[in-house]
Amino acid sequence: MERIALSDLRPDPEALLGRIAYLRLAFFEAASSVAGRATDLADREAVTGVARALLEQHGAVVAMLEARGLGSALAMHPYSAEIDRYGRRLGEAGWHESVLTLHLTTGLLDDFFAAFAAGMPSPEGPEVSRLLEADIGHDALVRILRAGIAADKRLASRLALWGRRLVGDTLLVARGALADARDEHGEPTTTDERRVEPVLNDLIAAHSRRMDALGLTA
């Protein structure tokens, strides 16, 4: 069986733009909340920089929706409950765990959505891909996490555990988005699970590299 390429899936532009817009909004709010809980002002500014990048991306996608004559609230609405459930499943956590969540979940989902959006049969496709490939400030998050681990050896094992438990829920968000795929007649296509597996494995491999870079066992 041939493995699927995400960019062959032709996601419905309005669905995917609405989904990405909401996900950016939710990530932005998560980042501002993490920033607000920082005890160190320089860390707070650094995480605020990530929030700013996410908010700019949200604004750019909202502008694309508006250029199509769509209100962002209506376009995002179908995806809000699912993404809110995801946020709740990730749960409350210590501050460094929340920084790790931000780093890993945006990392995994930006990889996924950048590839998926590339197949949008509309001019926004490459634009959205470039947008999601742009760095939101992961270096700053990695620096904070490394400093935390260096200062408290027990943090490493807590973060390793935390990083592992994020993967399942985050992959569910990616899988959920596959529902936006359409065939040549614009009808929803059901994607064969076995063909999707290699794509998800790639996302997991990139996740493991992010964990490795922090000295954490994935």
Added chain:
Amino acid sequence: MERIALSDLRPDPEALLGRIAYLRLAFFEAASSVAGRATDLADREAVTGVARALLEQHGAVVAMLEARGLGSALAMHPYSAEIDRYGRRLGEAGWHESVLTLHLTTGLLDDFFAAFAAGMPSPEGPEVSRLLEADIGHDALVRILRAGIAADKRLASRLALWGRRLVGDTLLVARGALADARDEHGEPTTTDERRVEPVLNDLIAAHSRRMDALGLTA
């Protein structure tokens, strides 16, 4: 006794820029948090717009600090505890109360700091004043509050009470900033309470007009 003009007080630029930068950061975080608690997506987008404006203002003041060779974290640090206490004193509240807090506290303090910053003996003075006079999106907040009041008559009396109790704590933040005033030798000046009173009365009058515009008794 001659009434004082805020713009005659010559605030220390680095102190005032640090204080305003932190206040913008705290307001930004408050706005994102209010946005995240909205039940209606259009309201959420509207409040996110206010958060965006506050974050841009924060970034502009941070850029001024950096142009002076000052790190924003160090410059903001002396003011963070006082402003955090203010945020805690405002306390937890229902969603509409939080929207009102955002509308009234930024309204009152932006009026104050725009006038106070105008007296900075440095090129940033007029720039900061213009920045703080720019609209952060109060119309959107007023629209949300009016819709809430129209839908629930009891909300008006709750909000009237809430609006009144914000004033005292918010004026304390303005009073606290007067400590940044310097004389011609760069020494801190103690400002005569009786001369400051009319300035605070102007702020209260503007606050009452904001309450009136919502149909609330100030």
